[in-house]
Amino acid sequence: MSYPIIICEDQLIQLHQLETIIQNYILFHDEPFEISLKTQSPVEVKNYLKKFMPKQGIYFLDIDLNHPINGIDLAEKIRERDPQAKIIFITTHDELLPLTIKRRVETLGFVEKDQPLEAYRAEIIELLSIAQKRIDSLKVEQNRAFVFSIGSQTFTLDLEEVWFIETSDIPHRLILYVADGQYEFYGKLSELSDKYPTLFKINRSCLVNLNNVKEVNYKNRFVYFSPDLFRTFAIGKAKKIKEALTSL
Incomplete structure (x- = not known):
């Protein structure tokens, strides 16, 4: 970034x-x-x-x-x-x-x-x-910006850089994953879902940029971003993920 x-x-x-x-x-x-x-x-x-x-x-x-x-x-x-x-x-x-x-x-x-x-x-x-x-x-x-703040500093990423965002174990905090690391900041997943409709909600606690998904395992319900980094999607999301990936 x-x-x-x-x-x-x-x-x-x-x-x-x-x-x-x-x-x-x-x-x-x-x-x-x-x-x-x-x-x-x-x-x-x-x-x-x-x-x-x-x-x-x-x-x-x-x-x-x-x-x-x-x-x-x-x-x-x-x-x-x-x-x-x-x-x-x-x-x-x-x-x-x-x-x-x-x-x-x-x-x-x-x-x-x-x-x-x-x-x-x-x-x-x-x-x-x-x-x-x-x-x-x-x-x-150009609606390509993903904006978030950590303390007094505001970051502006290209949406293409976002891999996924998930809720943290700490209340009211989110974790953003990108290619070179991760960032934790205060926010609500529901608000980000409304603000960035191109991000796909694979379960209750995770928003994904499907453009950066490397592989989907429909049997085990995993989306992979790298061989060691993956997240599980909800049972009812399989068909929608297939349709969304086909349209990319």
Whole structure:
């Protein structure tokens, strides 16, 4: 559920500086960001796009990369592969801003390197926050967002990431299972069932995303999410599960 961050900066010292600013922000603010790639080479970014096909990534790009592919060229390639990408240019060449508009790469921000470190850091942090809010807003608008809160922090997942949700042994709490772990939060299963009709209620205490079911054992009434992770469905649900899976 992390927001992937990709950094492409040809100057090693500046690459490390930008990485440090972002990692410190993640460490002290507990935001769901993850640096997926840091590189001096635009070719590595292109290879990353082909291999991992990220969605709604956040890209920090230098414009002058000392390479036949410059940052604006790379931004165009990113936009082709990741249409909802949030692109931020980090550069000393502010005179190139009109060119980014002309090339229609739709940048989120344009940060100058030649400024005091605190101002530079503040701009990076502000743009990370804006990127997160815009990605979350788009998910909500497209009805693809699953939103829940733990304490004062609100999480927004793509519904595709949800495996299943079940009641906890602790009253009024629910457990959400995703590919990389689980989260426990306060809530009511009945309210989530009404709010997210695409989730299928397999028994009184469990809502399932059938898109993430790997196997169904109708004899033992199990739905499998992995070989070691499964849940039991109620007797009367077998026919409805078959019909729902057929329509996917």
